[in-house]
Amino acid sequence: MSGPWVEKYRPQKLDDIVGQEHVIPRLKRYVEEKSMPNLMFTGPAGVGKTTTALALAKEILGDYWRQNFLELNASDARGIDTVRTSIKNFCRLKPVGAPFRIIFLDEVDNMTKDAQHALRREMEMYTKTSSFILSCNYSSKIIDPIQSRCAIFRFLPLKGHQIIKRLEYIAREEGLEYEPQALDTIVYFAEGDLRKSINLLQSAASLGEKITEESIYEVVSRARPKDVRKMINTVLNGKFMDARDILREIMVLQGISGEDMVTQIYQELSRMAMEGALEGEKYIKLIEAIGEYDFRIREGANPRIQLEALLAKFLEYS
């Protein structure tokens, strides 16, 4: 079964990975030596961290890689203990059919500091038989003791031409009809994220016609979290409590984090200004407010309260 294109077209070999040329040769040396230290892959979303980890594991562990590879989400809501138990159960036995075992942990930067310290102890405990690959968006959120135990690989946002080349390949395979500008438009919106690019492509293809710039714009406008504009308009109309309820629903239903929400609000305001739905002076004041509260979200303890306060600030301009 092919399923979504992001999975169908995931490269299986290190050689096939798009971009990251500064990373791949070093990893191939580990394959030659059949050994590797703990690794940390850091970088933005959708640029190949997981794909590389999988490809590396397959090549370095050999035919029985599946039995000797454990994939976990480190910020699993069930907590560090579940993660620890999974690791323990996995590592109890010696690797069979492979030189060692690999444990891949995703989203390590979402773990609390305490959980990270516990993780470090796990890493130490199994260092003889296992190597860890840790994946994160922000290495600054990883505690030093873990960073010092890993070889760090920084994954960079992909360049436009790299993304386009891959999209062209997929378009050929799927028999798509498209305008070259459409691919440029995808690159523009994707901001270096290949996963997002492929999702944009597949969504546009699903619309059924030739893929044009317009198709991409249509997809982008439909693929936004819903109701952000409604929330903004509601508060600018003076209805604070209603807007607050919408905010809470968005955050609960769509599981969006505080920082992502700020990005959404910022982008939506931007769009509104471009469409002329918001006049210049007001727009600037609102942007200023967003910036301030973005900062406070990072400094503060409760992102939701900060976002509500941002809405309350917007109320002043209603």
Add this chain to the structure above:
Amino acid sequence: MSWTEKYRPRTFEEVAGNKKAIEEIKKWIDEWKAGNPQPPLLLVGPPGTGKTTLAHIIGREFSDTLELNASDKRSQDAIRRTAGEASSTYSLFNHDLKLIILDEVDGIHGNEDRGGVQAINRIIKESRQPLVLTANDPYSKRLQTIKPKCKVINIRKVHTASIAAALKRICRAEGIDCPPDVLKELAKRSMGDLRSAINDLEAMAKGEESVGKELLDTGAKDAVSTIFDAVRAVLKSRDVVKVREAMRVDDDPTSVLEFIAENVPREYEKPHEISRAYDMLSRADVFFGRAVRSRDYTYWRYASELMGPGVALSKDETYRKFVRYSGSSSFRILRRTRKKRALRDSVARKMAGKMHISPRVAISMFPFLEIIFENDEMAYEIKEYLELTDEEVKLFRKRKIRAPERKKPGKKTETPGRPLPGPEKRDDEAGADKGRSRKSPEDGSERNRSHGQGEKKNKKNDEKPKEKQTSLFQFK
């Protein structure tokens, strides 16, 4: 059926509290039955205390109940009709008395306008039938002309003990085990609103045998009433000394902050007051963040000053009005969205399992899937690949997915409708499909898509023999 409906009292005896009011109501009914028409009854009181329930119980004492919207023309006609008849006959036959109910005439809770005051007064004047009106706010301006024409009965908040007793009865009837202190807690928090207490009980209990341990985690029961006192002091007063006193509670200060935030817009009415108050709360939260990061909790004192006196002084003047404070609405939102979130999470988990992504990333892909799922073929593929249930598919698409025609029925491993791209085939396909768009109706039949289009055109009762064979795909 919701519990507030299921356990709504049907007789006066079953009603919790307000015994004196009920006596007056009974007298009013008796007078009508004895042939002495009475002025309309106006039941006034806070929400969830039984006004509508009482109105319907009163209705049972008469031959019929009519619930009317004063501004609705049909209602006005209905009133005129009933007003016309019965003027001479009701003294002989009780059966002809119909109770007319006008609910929430002061429109305080944002109900659609239930008729201008004029319409209501007209109904009062013209009707020959017994009339019951309900309202929340005894001081509402809209009631000023109406009140003098009515017999006003105050329905009071239900006592905590009565609420707890009612909750206990419901628990027993539902076979739920619930510790008495949890019930008492719920009762206290409802602040005299029995309806909301029952709703909260239902939300907590649905599907669970025993209820509400989490409620008790907030600490000793005294602490909760103290939080409410703190919130009340902050929002109602501008006296710094008094506020600081009231802020001395045992609770975790971040919870206190949430409570205050929750209720600021309920108390403060002017935009700049809400904005200032929230700015204070935001700054307080920043101090909480700093405290956590630096593990230095002396920062808490600044947070406390900001969210207490800071918020208190954000208002120009104190408000003299009754406000019903609420705990965080997160509870309500979680309840309302429970089913959708469960579906969302189960889909995210399936995606995480098959696609090497985290649930969070999976959820961020949902908007794309909504678009992709409009395409029948892709929707089908992805549904099969992820093994989604019909319920889960509904997250992305309202229409059922029709299985595309298949060459080999029953074989799950093949991609239906499209030949497998084996290595030797790739060039041919690429060649054949170059320049052809994916889903145009004029497309060649190689991909069976024209059949797919045809299916869509002949909507429902399509008898496709091939589909019938493959019973795997009969989606109910």
